[in-house]
Amino acid sequence: MLELRGVHTYYGHIHALKGIDAVVPDGEIVALIGGNGAGKTTTLRTISGMLRPKQGSVLMQGKDISGIPAHQILQMGMSHVPEGRRIFPQLTVRENLEIGAHTVTDRKVIEERIQEGFTYFPRLKEREHQLGGTMSGGEQQMLAIARALMVNPKLLLLDEPSMGLSPLFVEAIFDIIVELNAKRGTTILLVEQNAQMALSVAKHAYVLQTGEVKLSGNAADIAEDESVRKAYLGED
Ligand code: ATP
Numbered sequence: 001m002l003e004l005r006g007v008h009t010y011y012g013h014i015h016a017l018k019g020i021d022a023v024v025p026d027g028e029i030v031a032l033i034g035g036n037g038a039g040k041t042t043t044l045r046t047i048s049g050m051l052r053p054k055q056g057s058v059l060m061q062g063k064d065i066s067g068i069p070a071h072q073i074l075q076m077g078m079s080h081v082p083e084g085r086r087i088f089p090q091l092t093v094r095e096n097l098e099i100g101a102h103t104v105t106d107r108k109v110i111e112e113r114i115q116e117g118f119t120y121f122p123r124l125k126e127r128e129h130q131l132g133g134t135m136s137g138g139e140q141q142m143l144a145i146a147r148a149l150m151v152n153p154k155l156l157l158l159d160e161p162s163m164g165l166s167p168l169f170v171e172a173i174f175d176i177i178v179e180l181n182a183k184r185g186t187t188i189l190l191v192e193q194n195a196q197m198a199l200s201v202a203k204h205a206y207v208l209q210t211g212e213v214k215l216s217g218n219a220a221d222i223a224e225d226e227s228v229r230k231a232y233l234g235e236d
Pocket of ligand 1: 042
């Protein structure tokens, strides 16, 4: 589905990604973990076209998409749920979902997708006419994911979906991630500070450190790795 080949990304003179190689196979959940400032968000931004790699390439279904504008990449079937969610606080749940479908012209399709979103997130249906900004953090995260689904993506990029949520909501969000993958067949690249949760749902994982892949492989093996346990799973 997705491949990164020797990707280097800069913010001005700051060399944030230093040659990332990674593969996200079709239909899988892949976790991207690492400490603060490791480059996880930058990786997602580079994949979805918000940033342009200075060197290397990003391939989606074999096609080089590096340098293609973000709105075109979205139309190819990739949806990015950014860190901090960024829903529209002054718009209702329904209006937020409709905005997510701005590239879809058929009203009937839009309505079908809103209803499909409600099957994954019944809580959003209950709050269909509530303003986004008055929802709880967990509900806003659900809305952000449901909004990203409005374009019927093949690939979903999720940036720290558990951030700031209570343990119960973290579980609910991870259950939905697994369900979306199993039922819709959506391929998911999941960036998380909550390494334990991410590794429990992913098949493969990458550990980033200061802009480089420090470790990669089977998620279950990475969860057992001693250096990972010490650094990211809170063990001494
Ligand atoms: P966190 O878990 O703390 O969000 P991260 O792994 O997502 O971290 P990034 O946000 O990708 O890390 O940051 C990677 C590096 O790029 C960091 O050194 C950061 O300071 C730098 N960086 C990120 N955004 C910018 C920016 N807009 N301008 C300049 N430097 C940036």
